[in-house]
Amino acid sequence: MMTDISYTFQPIGFIRSDLTRREDAPRQGYEGAPDAWIEVSASVAQALHGITVGDALIILTWFHRSARDVLQVHPRGEIENPLTGVFATRSPDRPNPIGLHRVTVLEINGNSLKVGPIEAIDGTPVIDIKPVLPQSADS
Amino acid sequence: MMTDISYTFQPIGFIRSDLTRREDAPRQGYEGAPDAWIEVSASVAQALHGITVGDALIILTWFHRSARDVLQVHPRGEIENPLTGVFATRSPDRPNPIGLHRVTVLEINGNSLKVGPIEAIDGTPVIDIKPVLPQSADS
Numbered sequence: 001m002m003t004d005i006s007y008t009f010q011p012i013g014f015i016r017s018d019l020t021r022r023e024d025a026p027r028q029g030y031e032g033a034p035d036a037w038i039e040v041s042a043s044v045a046q047a048l049h050g051i052t053v054g055d056a057l058i059i060l061t062w063f064h065r066s067a068r069d070v071l072q073v074h075p076r077g078e079i080e081n082p083l084t085g086v087f088a089t090r091s092p093d094r095p096n097p098i099g100l101h102r103v104t105v106l107e108i109n110g111n112s113l114k115v116g117p118i119e120a121i122d123g124t125p126v127i128d129i130k131p132v133l134p135q136s137a138d139s
Numbered sequence: 140m141m142t143d144i145s146y147t148f149q150p151i152g153f154i155r156s157d158l159t160r161r162e163d164a165p166r167q168g169y170e171g172a173p174d175a176w177i178e179v180s181a182s183v184a185q186a187l188h189g190i191t192v193g194d195a196l197i198i199l200t201w202f203h204r205s206a207r208d209v210l211q212v213h214p215r216g217e218i219e220n221p222l223t224g225v226f227a228t229r230s231p232d233r234p235n236p237i238g239l240h241r242v243t244v245l246e247i248n249g250n251s252l253k254v255g256p257i258e259a260i261d262g263t264p265v266i267d268i269k270p271v272l273p274q275s276a277d278s
Contacts, residue, residue, distance in 0.1 A: 005264065008203055009235045010145045012226075028272065040226075044234050046210040050227035057226075060199075060237055062146055071185040085188035087151075087196075087268035095183050096148045096266045098199055098237075125144065127235045128225035133167065 002087040009123035011049075013040035015118070016060065022065055025119045027076060028090070029101050033137065035116030038126055043106075045111040048129075053108060056132035062125040066097035099124070102132065150248075150264035151186075152179035154200065154257070161204055164258045166215060167229070168240050174255030184250040187268075192247060195271035198240040198257065201264040203238035207221055238263070241271065 017036035019025050026033045038059065039126035040048060075081040086094040099120055107114035113129075125132070152246045156175035158164050177198065179187060190196070209232035214220040225233040238259055245255035252268075 006147050006149045007203075007264070008145050008147050012234050043208060043260060047224040047226045047234065049211060049224035051224065055227075058239065060235075060239075064146075065278070071183060072188060083188070085186040085190065087186045088189035088194075088270055089273065094267065095151050095186065096199075098267045100197065100199075100239075100269060125146070128233065128237045130229060130239060131227055133229065 002013070009127060009128060011041075011062065012044050012129070013038050013126040015119070015120045015122060015124040015126060017120065017122045019119070019121045025121055027119070029103065029117040029119050031119070033117035033119035035106060035114055036118050036120070038113045038115060038129070040111045040113070042111055048111070050111070051105060051108070051113065053105050055105045057103055057105060058114065058130045059103055059115065059126060060128040061074040061099035061101065062127055063092040063097035063099050064125055068095055068097060070094065075125045080094060080122055098127065148266060149270070150180075150201065150266060151183050152177050152265040154259045154261060154263040154265060156257070156259065156261045157256070158260045161260055164260055166258065168242065168256040170258070172256035172258040174245055174253060175257050175259070176259065177252045177254060177268070178254070179250045179265075181250055184197045186253070187250070189254065190244060190247070192244050194244045194255065196242055196244060197269045197271060198242055198265060199256065199267040199269070200238035201266055202231040202236035202238050202242065203264055206232040207234055209234060237266065263278050
């Protein structure tokens with residue numbers, strides 16, 4: 001336990017992808033990741049209103065296969081890279097394994113969005129969807 | 140319940156800010172938000188190793204005061220803006236109220252990072268910390 005407080009969430013949807021094995025997934029979306037569908041739960045489908053093809057979105061996922069007790073890693077899994085705290089890396093193994101993916105909306109079909117590129121594997125829970133803010137360098 | 144599956148997390152730390160009321164918080168960090176401290180739990184402090192002053196980070200927070208049953212909003216709270224799905228907006232009210240904040244590290248003191256600008260109010264739980272990826276437009 002990191003703190004005495006805990007929070008619970010239910011996924012708003014799931015990734016449907018041809019990527020099925022974590023070891024086949026690129027480390028980042030821009031490193032050759034495929035497109036995938038996000039199947040959004042019918043109960044929150046109203047929250048998609050206003051999203052259109054071509055939009056730039058941030059998808060937040062929960063890396064459900066991650067090791068949550070890992071605090072330091074060799075970045076990119078290469079032993080020559082010195083041990084680094086996971087908060088200074090994008091390691092999927094981390095205390096709260098949230099994935100952050102910048103994608104473009106390619107197609108919309110009912111409650112499902114086709115987006116890409118995205119390195120999350122099939123079945124990955126989706127926590128939230130946000131627009132990229134054009135005013136900001138981030139998002 | 141959005142799905143039958145739920146996940147639980149403990150915050151990795153908390154925001155310590157002079158901003159104490161949600162109604163005083165700017166809508167985005169770059170709209171005049173202050174600097175704040177992130178107090179990281181000692182149990183995960185090793186995960187900070189490698190973060191240095193000047194780094195650009197993404198801070199993920201949990202907007203614990205949000206309404207999670209809101210699916211559509213008038214963007215920026217302005218009634219003239221047509222009702223829009225929260226996944227197409229940055230509304231803090233949303234099914235899983237995750238905040239995404241791009242900040243710069245200003246100071247490091249033990250397990251605490253001074254960062255800014257950040258519009259999260261005092262006491263906001265912090266879920267994760269990630270580096271901005273220079274290769275990517277996102278993050």
